[in-house]
Amino acid sequence: xxxxxxxxTGGIETLHQExxxxxxxxxxxxxxRVHAAGINPLDWLICRGMLPHLLDTDLxxxxxxxxxxxxxxxxxxxxxxxPGDAVCGMSxxxxxGGAFAEYTTMSDDEITAKPDxxxxxxxxxxxxxxxxxFHALYNEGGLNTGEALFVHAAAxxxxxxxVQFASHTGARVIGTASGRNEEILRDLGVDxxxxxxxxxxxxxxxxxxxxxxxxxxxxxxxxxxxxxxGGVVVTLPEPPSQEAVRRYQDENNADVRFFDVIMDSDPVTxxxxxxxxxxxxxxxxVSDVYPLSEVQDALDRSAxxxxxxxxxxNLSEATDD
Ligand SMILES: NC(=O)c1ccc[n+]([C@@H]2O[C@H](COP(=O)([O-])OP(=O)(O)OC[C@H]3O[C@@H](n4cnc5c(N)ncnc54)[C@H](OP(=O)(O)O)[C@@H]3O)[C@@H](O)[C@H]2O)c1
Numbered sequence: 001x002x003x004x005x006x007x008x009t010g011g012i013e014t015l016h017q018e019x020x021x022x023x024x025x026x027x028x029x030x031x032x033r034v035h036a037a038g039i040n041p042l043d044w045l046i047c048r049g050m051l052p053h054l055l056d057t058d059l060x061x062x063x064x065x066x067x068x069x070x071x072x073x074x075x076x077x078x079x080x081x082x083p084g085d086a087v088c089g090m091s092x093x094x095x096x097g098g099a100f101a102e103y104t105t106m107s108d109d110e111i112t113a114k115p116d117x118x119x120x121x122x123x124x125x126x127x128x129x130x131x132x133x134f135h136a137l138y139n140e141g142g143l144n145t146g147e148a149l150f151v152h153a154a155a156x157x158x159x160x161x162x163v164q165f166a167s168h169t170g171a172r173v174i175g176t177a178s179g180r181n182e183e184i185l186r187d188l189g190v191d192x193x194x195x196x197x198x199x200x201x202x203x204x205x206x207x208x209x210x211x212x213x214x215x216x217x218x219x220x221x222x223x224x225x226x227x228x229x230g231g232v233v234v235t236l237p238e239p240p241s242q243e244a245v246r247r248y249q250d251e252n253n254a255d256v257r258f259f260d261v262i263m264d265s266d267p268v269t270x271x272x273x274x275x276x277x278x279x280x281x282x283x284x285x286v287s288d289v290y291p292l293s294e295v296q297d298a299l300d301r302s303a304x305x306x307x308x309x310x311x312x313x314n315l316s317e318a319t320d321d
Contacts, residue, residue: 001019001020001021001022001101001102001103002017002018002019002101002102002292002315003017003018003019003020003062003100003101003102004016004017004018004062004063004064004100004101004292004295005017005018005020005060005061005062006047006059006060006061006062006063007059007060008059008060009046009047009048009049009052009055009059010048010049011047011048012044012047012048012296012299012300012303013296014047015047015063015295015296015299017292017293020062020101022102022103023098023103023104023105024105025073025074025075025105026075026105027075027076027077027078028075028077028078028107028108029075029078029105029106029107030071030072030073030074030075030078030081030087030105030106030107030108030111031071031072031073031074031103031104031105032067032069032070032071032072032087032103032104032105032106032111033069033070033071033072033102033103034067034068034069034099034101034102034103034104034315035068035069035070035120035121035124035314035315035316036067036068036069036119036120036121036123036124036289036312036313036314036315036316037064037066037067037068037099037100037124037312037313037315038065038066038067038068038099038124038125038126038127038128038129038310038311038312038313039066039298039299039302039307039310039311039312039313040065040066040128040129040157040302041157041302041303042054042065042093042128043063043064043065043299043302044299044300044302044303046063047063047299048303053094054093054094054095054262055094055095057095057096061096061098062096062097062098062099062100062101062104063096063097063098063099063100064091064097064098064099064100064101064295064313065090065091065092065093065097065099065127065128066088066090066099066124066125066126066127066128067087067088067089067090067091067097067099067104067106067111067124067127068086068087068088068114068118068120068121068122068123068124069086069087069088069104069120069315070084070085070086070087071083071084071085071087072103078107078108080108081111081113085113086113086114086120086123087106087111087112087113087114088111088112088114088115088120088123088124088126088127088274089106089110089111089112089127089270090110090127090128090131090261090265090270091104091106091110092107092110093261093262093265094262099124100292100295100313101315102315108267109266109267110267110270111270112267112270112271112274113274114274115274115277115278116278117277117278117280118277118284120314120316121286121289121312121314122283122284122286122312123284124312124313125157125284125285125286125309125310125312126161126273126274126277126284127270127273128157128261128265129157129158129161129284129310130161130270130273130274130276130277130282130284131261131265131269131270131273132158132236132259132261133158133159133161133162133165133212134161134165134269134272134273134276135259135261135264135265135269136158136162136212136234136236136259137149137162137165137166137169137210137212137234138165139264139269140232140234140257140259141210141212141232141234141257142232143166143169143171143210144169144171145169145170145171146170146171146172147171147172147209147210148171148172148174148207148208148209148210149162149166149171149172149173149174149208149209149210149211149212150174150175150176150201150205150208150210150211150212150223150226151163151166151173151174151175151176151190151211151212151214152176152196152211152212152213152214152215152219152223153176153177153214153215154175154176154177154181154185154190155175155177155181155184155185155308155309156214156307156308156309157307157309157310158212158214158236159175159177159212159214160184160185160188160284160285160308160309161282161284162212162214163175163185163188163189163190164188164189164281164282164283165276165281165282166189167188167189167190168189168276168281168282171210172191172192173189173190173191173192174190174191174192174193174194174205174208175190175192175193175194176193176194176195176196176201176215177193177195177196178195178196178197178306179195179197179198181308182195184285184308188285200222201222201223201226202222202223202225202226205226206226206228207226207228208226208227208228208231209227209228209231209232210227210231210232210233210234211223211226211227211231211232211233211234212234212236213233213234213235213236213237214236214237215237216235216236216237216238217237220233220235220240220256224248224252224254224256225252227252227254229252229253229254230253230255231253231254231255232254232255232256232257233248233254233255233256233257234257234258234259235256235257235258235259236258236259238258239258239260240256240258244256284309284310285308285309285310286309286310286311286312287307287308287309287310287311288301288307288311288312289311289312289313289314290311290312290313290314291313291314291317292313292314292315294313295313298311298313
């Protein structure tokens with residue numbers, strides 16, 4: 001089968017296409033014919049060697065974690081899906097995901113039925129970003145109707161799904177992005193838009209109940225200023241130090257939390273996200289689709305930090321040779 005192999009960490013340029021044997025599903029796994037694979041910042045962070053603790057497999061291996069495809073065959077111990085069923089999900093983390101290949105193996109815990117309303121390309125955009133948005137808003141932050149939610153990077157993979165979830169919940173949604181994304185964000189449910197290139201959000205906002213920080217760095221620090229006492233900040237890029245979390249609590253009465261999709265993704269959330277997609281609450285926006293041979297370009301583009309919605313790799317045209 002065609003696959004993308006990572007030869008060594010430290011450079012996306014070490015990725016290259018190679019024919020390898022199809023993987024064999026274990027007794028507790030399915031063999032999935034991958035039709036599309038989603039791109040996430042985690043992909044290039046791992047391939048560039050920036051998250052070494054997430055590599056538990058000897059190189060070379062096949063990266064890619066978000067999958068939409070069709071069950072090809074089933075191990076003897078799994079019964080939830082049959083050959084021919086369309087599924088989507090997020091493959092094992094930490095470790096080699098295997099999504100950038102025509103076939104990969106996945107377990108029951110990692111997949112759910114693909115929403116009928118979505119193409120494979122759209123479905124591959126959902127698992128990691130959708131689970132992160134859902135967990136961060138509801139499990140970590142406990143978002144409620146009527147609360148003011150401020151979403152940084154609202155036009156990105158996580159942000160554009162968070163905006164749709166929160167709008168459905170009846171929150172007042174404020175989103176940051178550059179000006180080119182204002183219209184689409186208003187379409188998705190943003191009530192108030194802040195162009196981060198033209199104004200500093202702390203100059204125009206105050207008394208926010210909840211901040212979803214998908215940018216990090218000084219954006220986290222500055223967000224503390226606009227949270228009302230007792231409010232919540234869920235940050236995604238990296239865990240803040242315990243000292244900083246204590247200081248935010250003591251000085252600002254702000255509850256700052258880090259959410260980690262690697263530790264906290266679970267089949268129930270994946271199913272809940274898929275159900276919301278099927279119900280039309282959340283629709284993933286795919287801004288560009290790449291062939292398998294151009295995975296490296298897709299990862300470079302993601303690393304630039306200005307993707308609108310999601311990037312996806314299409315493998316449905318690839319032929320098994
Ligand atoms: N902790 C976890 O479990 C977890 C899970 C998933 C993701 N993450 C992290 O969460 C972050 C977001 O992930 P993602 O998939 O949503 O990323 P993404 O899709 O690559 O985000 C791209 C978006 O960021 C916006 N952006 C860039 N700089 C900005 C700024 N200073 N202020 C506001 N918006 C800005 C861009 O909008 P413009 O083009 O308009 O600038 C673009 O739409 C990443 O750091 C990722 O690693 C963490």
